[in-house]
Structures are given as C-alpha cells and as structure tokens.
Amino acid sequence: MIQSAFAVYYREILILRRRLTRLIPSWCVSPLLYLIAFGFAMGKLVTLDGHTYMEFLLPGLIAMSSMTQAFAISSEINIARFYWNIFEEIQAAPVSDFSYVAGEVLAGMTRAFLAILVVLILGFLFGVTLSLNPWFWLAILLNSFLFASLAVGIAMLVKSHADQSLMTSFVITPMAFLGGTFFPLENFPAWAQNIIYFLPLTHAATAIRSASFGTRPSGISLTILGVTGIVFFSISVLCVKKAKD
Amino acid sequence: MIRIQNLNKTYKNVQALKNVNLEVSKGELFAFLGPNGAGKTTTIRILTGLAKLGSGAALLNGFDVGNRSVESRRQCGLVPQSINLDRELSVFENLTIHGKLFRMDKPERNARIDELLDYVEMGDRKETLVKNLSGGLKRRLMIARALLHSPSILFLDEPTVGLDAAIRRKIWALIKKIQQHGTTIFLTTHYIEEAEFLADRVAFLDKGSIVVVDTPEALMNRMGTWALDHLKEDDMETLYFNDRKEANEHIAAHKDSFTLRRVNLEDAFLSLTGKKVS
C-alpha cells in the first residue's frame, strides 16, 4: 500500500523537479508584492500586539502560501487527467484509492513546504526572523495536509479544468484574504468574525502566527485543522471512485 | 483468460454495451472489430478497471474486475487509445513510474526496462523526453510500458491508429512477437486488415452488441473465396463465388466492368451488419 502511494508521489516529484526553476519565481511573486505593498507601507505606522506589521504579516503569508501551494496539486491532477489522460495510467495499475490520494496529498504538502522555504527566505531578506519551532512546523503540516486533501477531492469531482479554476476563485482566493492573513480577526465586525472563525485558514494563520512569536498555539486551532484534514482526506478517497465513468 | 458474462453498460442516455458475452483463452490473440462508437473502448475500460461495470460480470484470470479490482488490474497491461505518457519526463522516467506503480523492485525494474526498450527497438532513446518522440515511438513506448510488469493479458486499444503503413507493420510484427511469448492479447481496431492479419479470432461489435465471433478464415469462408466488385450508379455491389471459374463466367456473361479479388474480412463484416467498419 505504502509502496504504490510512493509511486504516485514519485511521479509528482519528478515533474516538480523539472519545473522547479519556473516554480520558485512564481512562489516569490505574491508574497513579495504583499511584503512590499503592505509591509513597507504600513510597517512604520502600525504595531499589533507589540509586533511590527511586517512581523504580523509574514506568518500570515506563510499560512497563505502553504494553502495555495498545497491546493495547487488540484490543477496539476486535472491537467494530467483531462489533457494527458495520465489519471488512467494510474487507475489501470493496482493502486488503491487510498494510496492514490495519499501519494497526491504528500506531493501537495511537499510543494507547500518548498514554497514556505521561499517565503521564509524573503522574510529574512526583509529583516523578519521568526521562531521556527516544532509548533510552527506542526501547524504548517496540518494546514498543508488539509488543503492538499481538499484539493485532491475537488480534482476528482470537477468535470473540466475550467470548473477547477472556478473553485480556486470562489474558495481559495476569498479565504486567502479573510482568513486572518492580513488583519487580526478582532478588527472584523462580530458577525463577520463568526463566519471567519469557521474558515480553516483562520486557524492555520493564528496557529502559525503564535508559534512564530514563540508561544504555544491554541490546541483548539490545531485540533480543528487536524480533524478537518482527516475528514477531507477521507472524502477524497471516496471521491476517487466518482472520477471513473 | 478473459471471461465476460452478460455485460451491460449505460452512460446517461446511451447504452454503450448490450448483453456482451465473450471468452478469450490463454495465449489467444483476439480482435474486437467495430465502427466508431460501437463500444470497443468501453469494453476495454471496464476490463482494465477504468470504468465501472454496469451489470453482468467480467473476470481476468478468475479475478472479478468489479470486486477484486486491485488483483485483476495486476493481471493485465493496457495500451489505451489516446497517448497517456508524461510528456515532460524521459522515456526511462515514464517506465520507472510504471514499474513502481506495479511494485517492481529496482534491480528487476531496471533490468526489465533495458530488456523492453531493446525489444521495441528504443534502446537509444532511454533519456529522451517523451515530448520529443514521434507518434510511432510513443506507441512503441506505451507497448513497452504495458509489458513492463509482465502481464499475462495485454489490452491494445487501436494500437496503430494514426500511424503510417510502414510503422503499422512494425507494430504488427511486435504484437505477433508478444503473442509468441505466451501473452493473451485483446485488441480493438477498425482496420479490417489488421484484424485479418493478426487475430486468431475476431468479434464484430455493432452498437454495443456482438454480432458474431469466429476465426477470420471461417468468417471469410461463409462468403465464398472470390469477390466481384461492380459499380452500380451510385453504389457498389459485390458478388461472391466459390471458385474463380464461376466468377470469370459471370464476367463474360455481362457487359459491365467488374473487379475480381479474393474475399476479405470486410466482405464478411459488410454482409453481417450491412455497413462498412469505418
């Protein structure tokens, strides 16, 4: 079982390696823009809970990058499925639905980790250093697991690559802006806070932020991330069958 | 061995397969012949676990493709109708991924990759990126890939579609060679001469139903040995004769122009279904 999950993972990693020179610049673009636009512009004027805005922003960007990059596996799967029919090569092999999802999720998580390293380096260049303790990595692990699992499930359900982009615009982009990435949750009106509280990214951003400031993240946030991740993963396994006609 | 019993498959409003029954024995080269949309690919997709079975049963070497799908998939190799290689990766990488998917360990896998690349005469292309291969080489690579894990059944869905005559013949020779190694082969085609040249037995499939299953020789013998093509206004009429003398007498007795030729599988197909295969 593990072996065929690794075969699926191995394929994604070979492709990732071939594309790395194009991917790394793309991982830099949006964090860089946010750091320049928000970090520099607001940096001098704003301090939040005793931290500069830049220090507040960077963990949010890390939460955001780990989400978008883990989720990006979705469109990789779709391109391979709708344009190159690669999904069939894997489905014709003795690979269980669980192994398939595990391999793809692992690939999404790897991509998220690499993207985070890039953001950390950018942050360092902007003079922000965070505390990279085990809690920090755990929060990232859970966040990327959650969004990679969601990504695989959605990739199995959509009927075309266009539907896929729609999901990104309606789910991922709004979450990136609202999930506690750029502003503290407390700045939103109460009704909005109630909604935002249920976005997984909110918990990832707050957990990653507390860890980077050297405090222990809230157990509730970590539990919510972990449980949601397991639920998404299980649903994805069930969705693989749906992708067969 | 392949066994298909009362297989039905419906997509939304099309019944793609209607009560298909079929048995292919070990080592046999079986051809599935039929026009576009007949259900050839659907049959292969069900047998290889890519599409869900509607009703009925299908077994590969005794393993049910419905509820023992991981085991049944291990029995077979598939060369699908459309190319499904990773274009950005090399020939070697594509084969390695396949070997890993079938849990081959590294020494076995690498030895087998070299062996098969020689077998399909692509030994010098190991490091070439797939996107730089010609259509014929991509097909050959897909065949090598399908054979990598030494399956006992090989499914070939239109293995020579879109290839030129010389390369088609090369692939035919390769398919024969694979059969001689003891592999059961199930191939679909709409090139009649392909089935005639390769197959031990053929099935004609039309609109999801099997019209007939027999050896190419027996099917052709049903028609006679000689065929006379005769152009009538806007259609072609063909007359069949058991011996050449009779045919020549017919030509002599009529003023029109005729073309005399041997009966082929297409004649059998035409008379059974009333239409051409492609």
Ligand SMILES: Nc1ncnc2c1ncn2[C@@H]1O[C@H](COP(=O)(O)OP(=O)(O)OP(=O)(O)O)[C@@H](O)[C@H]1O
């Ligand atoms: N995924 C699908 N959804 C809906 N209908 C389908 C699907 N796949 C096949 N069909 C329909 O099922 C029928 C059989 O198709 P199939 O692809 O098996 O034919 P085929 O014999 O392989 O034809 P060709 O020679 O064109 O490859 C066709 O009417 C086709 O439109």
Ligand SMILES: [Mg+2]
């Ligand atoms: Mg077909």
